[in-house]
Amino acid sequence: MSALFIVASLLASQTQAQTVEERLDRIEKKMSRDKSSLSKKIDKLAEQFTINGFLTAGLVTTDSDGTYDDTEINDELCFHCDSLVGLQMNFALDEKSGITTQFLGKGGNDSFDVGMEWAYFYFKPQSNLTLRAGRMRTPFYANSEFLDVGFAYPWARLPKExxxxxxxxxxxVDLNYRTAAGPVDLELQAYTGSAVERNTTFDYSLDKAMGVILKPSYGPLSVRLGYHQAAVDFDLIGSSDSLAVALRGIGIDNVEAENASASFTGVALTWDDGSLYAQVEYADLQLEDFVTRAVESYTAITGYKIQQWMPYVYYTHAKSNNADDYEQNIAIVDQTVATLQPAIAVLSAYDPNDPVSVATVQxxxxxxxxxxxxxxxxASDIGSGGGNQFAVAQVASGLQSSVDGLNAASAGLFAANLMEQTSYGIGLRYDISVKTAVTFEAQRFTDFGDDLTSKGYWDDYTDRDDxxxxxxxxxxVF
Structure with missing residues (x-):
C-alpha cells in the first residue's frame, strides 16, 4: 500500500508541476502581449505627439547713452536682452486634425516672462488645404511665421524698422491653400480675427482684422504679397489719460481711437538657392483719424554661404508717413501754450493793491x-474790490500745470513718435551644426531725419549722433 501511495503522490506532484509551468507560460505570454501592446501604444503616441523647441542667447552693447526701443539695449553689456526659449507642441488627433501650442519665454526686459504664443486647432480636409482656429501668428511680414526663431534668419535680430x-x-481663423500653376508653386493665406495688447500706458486692440497673403514661388525665387485691414481701438490709461483729456480740451481728439481704420501692405522678394541668399521687404502702415507711430519702411539683405560660414550685409530705412498730422497737433499745442504763458505771467504778478494789476487780471x-x-x-469779485490773491494764484498754478501737461504730451505723444531712421550692418553667421549657429554683427544707426525731435527707435537719447x-x-533649434 505504501508503494502505491508513493507512486500516486509522485504522479500528483508531477501533474501539479506541469499545471504551474503551464500557468507561468500563459502569464509570460500575456505579459509579452501586453508589453507589445504597450509598446505599440507608446509608438502611436509618439507619432501623434511631437515637441520642438528653439533658443536664443547672446550679448549686445552700443556706443550710445540711449536705449533701443522697448528693450534694455544700451551702452552697457547686456546678456539677457536677446534671451528667449520656445517650446512648440503638436498633438495629432487623427490623420486630418490636431492641436498646436507654442510657449515662449523672453528675458528682454530683465524678467523671463512666459506666455502662450500659439494655441490653435487645425483641420486638413485635403493635403493642400489647411483650416486653423485659435491663437496664431499675425502674418504681417515675410518672417512672421518664425518671428522668434533666430536660427531661421541671418540677422542677429530682425530689423525694427x-x-x-x-x-x-x-x-x-485662417485658411492656407497650396497649388501649382505649371512650374510656379502658389500659396494663399486668408484670415480674420482680433488682437489685443495691454500695458501700463495704453489699451490697444484690432477688431474685424482681416488679410490675404499670396506667395508664388519659382525654384529659388519667391514673392510675398500681403494686404491687411482692421478697425483700431486705442485708449490711453493711467497718467497718459490725463494728457489725452487736456489735448481734447484744445481740440486734439486723434490721440485715442475708436473704430479707426488701419491698413497694412507688405511686399517681399526672396532668393535662396542654398548658397546665395537675398531678401527685399517693404512695409507700409496707414492710419485714418488716429495719430500714433505709423511708418513706411523697407529693408534689403544679401549673404553668401561658404560651407558653414555666411557673411552678409543689409540696409534698412523707416520714416513716419503721418508727419503732417503730428506737426498739426504740435502746432496746436504750441499755439495754446503761447496763449497761456502771458496769462500765467499776468496772474502770477497779481497785486490786489495795484489798480492796473487788478484791471489786467480781471x-x-x-x-x-x-x-x-x-x-x-x-473776475467779478476782483472788480468789486475783493482781493482773492490766493484764488488767483491757484488759477495761475492750474494753468501752469496745463502748460506742462501740454508740453509733455507734445514731446511724448507727438514728437517722440515723429521719427525717421536708417540702419545698415554687416554680419557673419557660423553654423556650428545643423541645429546650432552663432552670429556676429555690427549695426550702424543714422539719418534720424530733418525734424530735430526724431531720434528713430531710441529712447532717452540725449543727442542725435550715429x-x-x-x-x-x-x-x-531642437
Whole structure:
C-alpha cells in the first residue's frame, strides 16, 4: 500500500508541476502581449505627439547713452536682452486634425516672462488645404511665421524698422491653400480675427482684422504679397489719460481711437538657392483719424554661404508717413501754450493793491471764462474790490500745470513718435551644426531725419549722433 501511495503522490506532484509551468507560460505570454501592446501604444503616441523647441542667447552693447526701443539695449553689456526659449507642441488627433501650442519665454526686459504664443486647432480636409482656429501668428511680414526663431534668419535680430507692429498674435481663423500653376508653386493665406495688447500706458486692440497673403514661388525665387485691414481701438490709461483729456480740451481728439481704420501692405522678394541668399521687404502702415507711430519702411539683405560660414550685409530705412498730422497737433499745442504763458505771467504778478494789476487780471480771467465759467465769478469779485490773491494764484498754478501737461504730451505723444531712421550692418553667421549657429554683427544707426525731435527707435537719447550696436547671438533649434 505504501508503494502505491508513493507512486500516486509522485504522479500528483508531477501533474501539479506541469499545471504551474503551464500557468507561468500563459502569464509570460500575456505579459509579452501586453508589453507589445504597450509598446505599440507608446509608438502611436509618439507619432501623434511631437515637441520642438528653439533658443536664443547672446550679448549686445552700443556706443550710445540711449536705449533701443522697448528693450534694455544700451551702452552697457547686456546678456539677457536677446534671451528667449520656445517650446512648440503638436498633438495629432487623427490623420486630418490636431492641436498646436507654442510657449515662449523672453528675458528682454530683465524678467523671463512666459506666455502662450500659439494655441490653435487645425483641420486638413485635403493635403493642400489647411483650416486653423485659435491663437496664431499675425502674418504681417515675410518672417512672421518664425518671428522668434533666430536660427531661421541671418540677422542677429530682425530689423525694427520693418518689424515694428507689436501685435504679434491674433485670435481668429485662417485658411492656407497650396497649388501649382505649371512650374510656379502658389500659396494663399486668408484670415480674420482680433488682437489685443495691454500695458501700463495704453489699451490697444484690432477688431474685424482681416488679410490675404499670396506667395508664388519659382525654384529659388519667391514673392510675398500681403494686404491687411482692421478697425483700431486705442485708449490711453493711467497718467497718459490725463494728457489725452487736456489735448481734447484744445481740440486734439486723434490721440485715442475708436473704430479707426488701419491698413497694412507688405511686399517681399526672396532668393535662396542654398548658397546665395537675398531678401527685399517693404512695409507700409496707414492710419485714418488716429495719430500714433505709423511708418513706411523697407529693408534689403544679401549673404553668401561658404560651407558653414555666411557673411552678409543689409540696409534698412523707416520714416513716419503721418508727419503732417503730428506737426498739426504740435502746432496746436504750441499755439495754446503761447496763449497761456502771458496769462500765467499776468496772474502770477497779481497785486490786489495795484489798480492796473487788478484791471489786467480781471481782463485775463474774463477771457479765460469761456473755457471755465467759474473764472467769470472770480473776475467779478476782483472788480468789486475783493482781493482773492490766493484764488488767483491757484488759477495761475492750474494753468501752469496745463502748460506742462501740454508740453509733455507734445514731446511724448507727438514728437517722440515723429521719427525717421536708417540702419545698415554687416554680419557673419557660423553654423556650428545643423541645429546650432552663432552670429556676429555690427549695426550702424543714422539719418534720424530733418525734424530735430526724431531720434528713430531710441529712447532717452540725449543727442542725435550715429549709434553703433555690437551683437553676438547663439541660436539653436531642437
Amino acid at each position: 520693418i518689424y515694428n507692429i507689436s501685435l504679434s498674435t491674433f485670435e481668429g 481782463a485775463v480771467l474774463s477771457s479765460l471764462a469761456a473755457s471755465d465759467p467759474t473764472l467769470a465769478d472770480l 549709434v553703433t550696436m555690437y551683437s553676438v547671438v547663439f541660436n539653436a
